[in-house]
Amino acid sequence: AQKVTQAQTEISVVEKEDVTLDCVYETRDTTYYLFWYKQPPSGELVFLIRRNSFDEQNEISGRYSWNFQKSTSSFNFTITASQVVDSAVYFCALISAGGTSYGKLTFGQGTILTVHP
């Protein structure tokens, strides 16, 4: 079985603050893929990043950065200098390459981020 936990249900920040969204995952497989998706108030799901279990390099894309640590089973997402447009629900997700989780993407509960002007 696989599981994704996003312990922060809601986060509220003021514009220009940095914010980190936590994601902790569980899987018995050695090969797996982790994702982050954004769901703005309009409701669509927007892909942000994909990382496989063999690539522990951190990634930066503009104001977004991701920290993948296999030792703590975490894949955290940081927004630097947050903006009002970052207000959304953010989901972390996991799919494993084998066993009973084959082909099944598991999402965390989501973190609601509100950025105030």
Next chain:
Amino acid sequence: NAGVTQTPKFQVLKTGQSMTLQCAQDMNHEYMSWYRQDPGMGLRLIHYSVGAGITDQGEVPNGYNVSRSTTEDFPLRLLSAAPSQTSVYFCASSPDRVGYNEQFFGPGTRLTVL
């Protein structure tokens, strides 16, 4: 490319009614899936398909049927709607066979069962 399309956008059913949520993609993706989104629970996988003629159950399959007769279409059938099936339903597709790549999501169908 229209991407992933879903119809209808909104639907209200009475308990016991049946209906089909439509999902189509024009990207020639092998992998397609259905999720439901409920407050505080994220998205949960209902059924998925790794190609035409092949479907399998996800986390919450009870009360739903699927079939995959073509690569493009993956309809979700509610056999006898119940209030517990009130939710937002998303269809998704992925370019690889088992969903290891980015999934492309449709706009969603908001279903209310009275």
